[in-house]
Each structure stands twice: as structure tokens, then as C-alpha cells.
Amino acid sequence: xxxxxxxxxxxxxxQIRSQFQYRVSFVLDLAGNFLISFVDFLAVLxxxxxxxxxxxxxxxxxxxLYAFSSISFALTDLVIGxxxxxxxxxxxxxxxxxxxxxxSTLFQVIGSDFQMRRLGKAIQGAIVLAYVIGSLHVQxxxxxxxxxxxxxxxxxxIFSSVWVVAGCLAFWTTDGGEFANAFTYGGNFLAQxxxxxLSVWLRRFLAYIVPLAFVCYFPALYILDKRDTLGLxxxxxxxxxxxxxxxxxxxxxxxxxAVRHYRSAGG
Amino acid sequence: xxxxxxxxxxxxxxxxxxxxxxxxxxxxKEISFRVERGELLGYLGPNGAGKSTTIKMLTxxxxxxxxRVSVAGLDPSRRRIELARKIGAMxxxxxxxxxxxxxxxxxxxxxxxxxVPPDRYRTSLARFREVLDLDPFLQTPVRQLSxxxxxxxxxxxxxxxxxxxxxxxxxxxxxxxxxxQRVRDFLIEINxxxxxxxxxxxxxxGDIERLCNRLLVIDHGSLIWDGQISDLKERYGAERxxxxxxxxxxxxLELDGARVERVDGPRQWLRFRGSAAELTARVAAATRxxxxxxxxxxxxxxxxxxxxxxx
Numbered sequence: 001x002x003x004x005x006x007x008x009x010x011x012x013x014x015q016i017r018s019q020f021q022y023r024v025s026f027v028l029d030l031a032g033n034f035l036i037s038f039v040d041f042l043a044v045l046x047x048x049x050x051x052x053x054x055x056x057x058x059x060x061x062x063x064x065l066y067a068f069s070s071i072s073f074a075l076t077d078l079v080i081g082x083x084x085x086x087x088x089x090x091x092x093x094x095x096x097x098x099x100x101x102x103x104s105t106l107f108q109v110i111g112s113d114f115q116m117r118r119l120g121k122a123i124q125g126a127i128v129l130a131y132v133i134g135s136l137h138v139q140x141x142x143x144x145x146x147x148x149x150x151x152x153x154x155x156x157x158i159f160s161s162v163w164v165v166a167g168c169l170a171f172w173t174t175d176g177g178e179f180a181n182a183f184t185y186g187g188n189f190l191a192q193x194x195x196x197x198l199s200v201w202l203r204r205f206l207a208y209i210v211p212l213a214f215v216c217y218f219p220a221l222y223i224l225d226k227r228d229t230l231g232l233x234x235x236x237x238x239x240x241x242x243x244x245x246x247x248x249x250x251x252x253x254x255x256x257x258a259v260r261h262y263r264s265a266g267g
Numbered sequence: 268x269x270x271x272x273x274x275x276x277x278x279x280x281x282x283x284x285x286x287x288x289x290x291x292x293x294x295x296k297e298i299s300f301r302v303e304r305g306e307l308l309g310y311l312g313p314n315g316a317g318k319s320t321t322i323k324m325l326t327x328x329x330x331x332x333x334x335r336v337s338v339a340g341l342d343p344s345r346r347r348i349e350l351a352r353k354i355g356a357m358x359x360x361x362x363x364x365x366x367x368x369x370x371x372x373x374x375x376x377x378x379x380x381x382x383v384p385p386d387r388y389r390t391s392l393a394r395f396r397e398v399l400d401l402d403p404f405l406q407t408p409v410r411q412l413s414x415x416x417x418x419x420x421x422x423x424x425x426x427x428x429x430x431x432x433x434x435x436x437x438x439x440x441x442x443x444x445x446x447x448q449r450v451r452d453f454l455i456e457i458n459x460x461x462x463x464x465x466x467x468x469x470x471x472x473g474d475i476e477r478l479c480n481r482l483l484v485i486d487h488g489s490l491i492w493d494g495q496i497s498d499l500k501e502r503y504g505a506e507r508x509x510x511x512x513x514x515x516x517x518x519x520l521e522l523d524g525a526r527v528e529r530v531d532g533p534r535q536w537l538r539f540r541g542s543a544a545e546l547t548a549r550v551a552a553a554t555r556x557x558x559x560x561x562x563x564x565x566x567x568x569x570x571x572x573x574x575x576x577x578x
Contacts, residue, residue: 007379014376018367018408097363099328101380102351108380263344264330265278 004107011111019116026117033120037074041066041128044192055196061224062194063132068216069191070125072155074118080160082113084180087170090262099263106164106255136224144223147238151223154244155191155215161247162187162210168258183210191215196229203230214243268432268464269302269325274334276320294320296488297334302466304431307458309479310468313574317488318468322434325466326356339431352381355430357421359437364409370420371405374427381428388427395423398453415446422453426463433457435467439474451477472570484573492573499573500564509537511550512558522549533557 019026044066048059057065086109089095098108138144166183173179191212195203206213207230221228222237276295281288295317302308312318323329324336327343327350336343339353357363364373378388396402399419404412412420418438425433438454439447455478457463469475475482475496482499484492492499509525512534519527525539525546539546543561550556 010379011376014365014368014372017372092361093358094361094363096323096328097356097358097361099347100326100351100354100356102348102382103380260330263328264332 004103007103008107008111012114015114016116029117030120033117034124035120037070037121037124040070040192041124055194055229056226057194057196060132060135061220061226063128064136064224065194065216065220066192067125067129067132068151068155068220069188071122071129072152072159072215073188073191074120074122074125075152076156076159076163077121078114078116078118079156080110080163081115081118083109083163083167084184085113086167087173090170095262105259106252138223139225147219147222150241151216151219154219154240157244158211158215158240158247159184159187159191161244161251162212164251165254168254171258171262187212187215191217194220200230207232211243211247214240268304268306268339269300269466270335270337271301271325272299272335273297274299274321274324274336275332276317276324276329277332293488295324295485298485298488298490300483300490300493302464304464305458305462306481307454307465307479308467308481308483309475310466310483310485311470311475311570312468312485316485318485319436321485322356322436322466322468326354326434327351352428353430354432354434355425355428356434357425357436357438359418359421359435359440362409362417362421363424364417364420366410367408369406369408370401370412373409373420373424377424377427383428387429391427391429392423395426398456399423399449414441415443415449418442418446418450422450426457430463432464432466435465435469437469437471438467439469439471447471447473454478484570486574499569506538506540507543507564508562509539509543509546509550510560510562511535511537511556514555514557517554520550520553522546522553525549 041063044059044062047054048062052058054062086095089098089109095105098105101108163180163184166180169179187210190198190206195206195213195217198206203213206217218228218237219240220226222234228236274295275293275297278292278294280290280292298317298321310318310321320329324331325338325343327338327347330344338350341350341353343350364370365376368376374392377383378385383391396405399422401419401423404416404420407416409417409420422438425435435454439450442450451474454465454467458465465478467474467478480495482492482494482496483490508528511520514533516532517535519530520535520537522537524541525537527535528538529536537546537550547556547559550559
């Protein structure tokens with residue numbers, strides 16, 4: 001288990017070193033990424049300029065949700081965001097090169113890039129979180145602190161799994177980029193707002209099928225001591241880590257299935 | 268080293284956007300061949316003949332539709348990862364090095380991907396640096412390398428983990444004469460000194476002539492030739508050309524067993540089969556001969572003939 005992690009660090013470390021070689025360009029990219037994500041947050045503020053509540057959520061609670069979703073999304077983007085370039089690998093045949101190396105293909109795709117500039121959005125999310133958390137009056141007991149710690153890693157795993165499954169489409173269409181974007185950027189959008197504002201069917205879809213409600217919504221319910229609107233039992237609020245593991249399993253199996261299809265149908 | 272029996276690969280292609288007609292294309296049709304350890308052989312065929320599909324099945328990228336393959340004692344499609352440690356592959360057009368990193372960083376990453384022990388890595392890298400003269404650009408990012416430099420880098424990358432078998436797809440495409448020669452010398456050397464088995468596909472017949480003893484030719488998915496290059500010449504290109512310089516311009520010579528292909532002043536080109544000595548004697552008897560040379564059949568022409576007859 002340790003060896004692949006070390007190898008991943010090595011692969012990513014080499015990418016980071018090369019990005020630092022162009023310091024000015026890197027700093028501009030990072031700053032651009034940081035600033036552009038404020039526009040996202042501006043949208044939240046604009047909504048609350050016109051209404052006082054979204055369902056049972058006030059502006060501070062939505063900002064909390066937003067911040068968590070942004071951090072998780074940005075870190076996912078950092079680790080596997082280049083998955084959206086991988087249809088290109090299939091089209092130009094460089095995916096074959098990964099198949100003649102003695103490593104899992106998913107591992108190699110994940111380790112093939114690491115865009116540090118994507119940290120810009122995570123920094124922005126962290127600033128929003130720091131700004132809003134004091135005014136939320138959360139009772140920080142052991143359970144809530146534990147949830148706070150586990151929430152982001154679980155969210156990253158869930159986001160990643162959804163992206164991998166959506167990315168697998170490229171094995172059939174060799175150009176599923178836009179469809180996959182609906183799940184990546186669309187997923188981020190859905191995770192930023194309380195699902196209360198959505199129709200019941202969409203809420204169910206996010207809770208039971210594409211588990212984006214577990215990215216931030218359910219953990220936030222627990223931390224902020226709120227009730228969900230689907231009438232699910234309270235223990236569901238704690239399920240994110242479990243959902244993350246299941247999602248990762250489903251993603252792994254889907255990937256294997258897709259690669260098997262590619263290897264029998266040819267690129 | 269390689270055993271292939273009745274190997275086939277069929278693809279389902281869908282045509283049309285609305286009515287999706289299914290059409291089965293047989294890219295490789297029941298081919299069989301064996302390659303012994305230490306061979307250096309060429310795999311030749313026009314575009315779309317099934318070369319790449321065969322190589323992909325041998326390297327474990329594609330799963331065969333039917334037939335049996337064994338490479339280095341393993342079934343490639345089932346034991347892809349194990350096989351990957353024993354083989355090296357270079358696909359001339361596709362970059363396997365890290366585009367933005369210095370060449371040496373790519374090698375270092377590959378060392379870890381293949382888990383090559385540090386001391387073995389050092390020895391083999393030192394050797395490739397010398398043979399392929401890598402030192403001038405070892406610290407240069409790959410995207411800044413010339414094609415020739417990059418190919419030398421790619422060859423090193425394919426060989427660093429000490430494979431027993433090397434697959435090369437168009438290794439010299441686009442290279443200038445000097446770079447081509449360097450790549451060829453390198454392949455001859457690793458084949459001779461380390462006994463690495465080499466299978467290369469190419470459109471460059473110079474590669475075939477200078478490197479390979481044995482040639483496989485595939486067309487329309489079927490193997491249409493498997494044998495020595497000398498046999499190929501005998502069978503498909505038995506006609507040689509005797510170029511004679513006469514003392515003065517003359518009408519085309521009329522001789523048994525030879526026909527004049529071209530006349531240019533005192534020089535005549537005679538196509539013939541059989542003994543060059545006999546024909547020379549006959550020319551000398553018929554007219555005054557100043558000088559002569561013999562041209563061997565051009566492999567390019569031979570291959571053209573195989574393609575036109577074989578299909």
C-alpha cells in the first residue's frame with residue numbers, strides 16, 4: 001500500500017517542480033484561479049441580497065456549505081482534475097503506453113498531472129470558511145470535530161469517484177468531455193447549495209444515485225444541527241465516509257470494466 | 268520468445284449516425300508465427316494491414332478475438348503487468364516521456380514505475396548515455412528536444428528496465444540520415460551484445476535491409492510472407508540489372524536471357540536472371556565493353572510486388 005503512494009508523490013513532485021520553473025506564470029495562474037472563484041461566491045451573496053433564507057438555511061450556513069464544497073472540489077481538481085484530458089489520450093493512442101507499463105492504468109492517469117494553480121480555489125474556500133465559522137455558533141464537541149476532519153477527505157473521494165465513472169464514458173465515445181463536465185462542474189454547483197432548494201426527485205437522485213449530497217450536505221446538517229428534508233434518519237448524516245468507500249469501489253470496478261471494453265474493442 | 272497460433276482480431280464498426288449498421292472488420296486473420304530468442308525481425312505491411320493490431324495483441328494492450336499468443340512464456344492480455352516488466356515498447360509517434368520534465372527526470376520516474384534497483388539503473392543509464400550520446404540534452408525538457416534526440420530518449424526509456432524483448436513501431440520515422448544510423452547501430456548492438464529480441468514495424472526498407480534477417484509481411488490481415496530476406500529477393504526479385512558502359516553509343520543490345528531496359532549514350536541497363544558472369548561474357552563478345560556494374564534488386568520494388576501479388 002505504501003509503495004504506490006510514494007510513487008504517486010514522486011510523479012506529482014516532478015510535475016510540481018516543473019511548474020515552479022515558470023514562477024511568474026505559476027503565480028498569475030494561482031491568483032487568477034483564486035479570484036475567479038470569488039465570482040462563484042458572489043452568486044451566493046447576490047441570492048441572499050434578495051432572499052433571507054433558502055429553505056431553512058441562512059446566509060452563514062450556505063456560506064459554510066459553499067466553503068466546504070469549494071475546498072473539496074478544488075482539492076479533487078488538484079488530484080484528478082486532468083481526468084478531463086484523458087479522452088485525448090485515448091484518441092491519440094497514448095493510453096496504450098500506460099498499458100505496457102507494469103502499473104494500474106487508473107493509477108497512472110491520476111499520477112500524470114497535478115496542477116498546483118488549482119489550489120487558488122481551495123484557498124478562497126478556506127478564507128470563506130474562516131470568515132463564517134465564528135458566527136455559526138457551532139457546539140464543537142468531539143463528534144463534530146471528528147466530522148469536520150473527516151468531511152473533506154470523504155468529499156474528495158466521493159467527487160473523485162463520480163468523476164472517474166463519468167470519465168469512463170470516454171472509452172466508448174472517445175469524446176465524452178462535455179457529458180463528464182456535467183458531473184464535475186455540475187456536481188460542484190449542486191454540492192454548494194442545500195439540496196432543500198431542489199425538487200424532491202433531484203434530491204433523491206443526489207442522495208441515492210450520484211451521492212453528491214454526501215459531499216457536504218449531510219455532514220453539514222450534523223455540524224450545524226439541522227434536519228434534512230427527505231425525512232431520512234439522523235444516522236445518514238454520518239454516512240459520508242462509508243458512502244465514500246462504496247463510491248470508490250464502484251468507480252474502481254467501472255474503470256476496470258471500461259478498460260476491459262477498450263482492450264477488446266481497440267482504440 | 269513469441270508464439271502465435273491462428274491469431275485473429277475482429278472489430279465491430281458502426282457506420283452511419285442514425286441507422287447504426289454493424290460491420291465486423293477482421294483486422295488480423297488467423298496468423299501464426301514463432302520468434303526465437305535473439306532474433307531481430309522486421310514486420311512490414313501497408314497502412315491498415317494489421318501491423319499495429321498484431322503488436323497490440325503481443326504487448327497485452329488488446330485482447331485477441333481468437334487464437335493463442337504467448338510472449339516470454341506469458342499470455343499477454345491476461346498477465347499484462349507481469350509481461351510489462353519483461354518487454355520494452357516504443358511507438359515512434361507517441362511520446363512516452365514526460366513532456367515538461369527534463370529527460371533525466373523521465374528516466375528517474377520510469378525507474379520507480381518499473382522498480383529497477385538503483386545500481387542496475389545507474390549502470391544501464393551510464394551505458395545508454397554513452398552509446399546514444401545523451402549527455403548534451405539530459406537536463407533539457409523533452410518538449411525542447413529535436414526529434415532525433417527525443418527518439419534516443421524514448422529508446423533509452425524502453426530499455427531502462429532491461430527487457431528481454433523490444434517492440435518498436437516505426438523507430439526511425441522522420442529521422443535524418445545520421446540519426447537513423449545511430450538508432451540502427453544501437454539496435455544492432457543491444458541485439459548482439461545482450462541478446463535482446465527485437466521486433467520492429469517500419470515503412471523504411473533501409474531499416475529492414477540493414478537490421479533484419481527475417482521479415483514478416485502482413486497485408487489485409489493475413490501473413491503473406493515469413494522468411495529470410497535473401498529468399499525474398501530470390502523469389503520476388505530474381506531479376507538483377509547489369510549496367511554496361513560501351514566504347515561508343517550503340518543501339519540496344521540483343522542478347523539471350525537479357526532485355527535492355529534503358530539506353531543513355533554509351534550506357535545501357537540490362538535486366539537479367541541467372542549468372543552475371545555469363546551475361547558479361549556475352550556482352551563482351553558482342554561489342555567492346557569499357558566498364559560494368561551490377562545492381563541488386565531494390566527491396567522497395569520487391570515489397571511492391573509482394574503487395575500486388577499477395578492480396
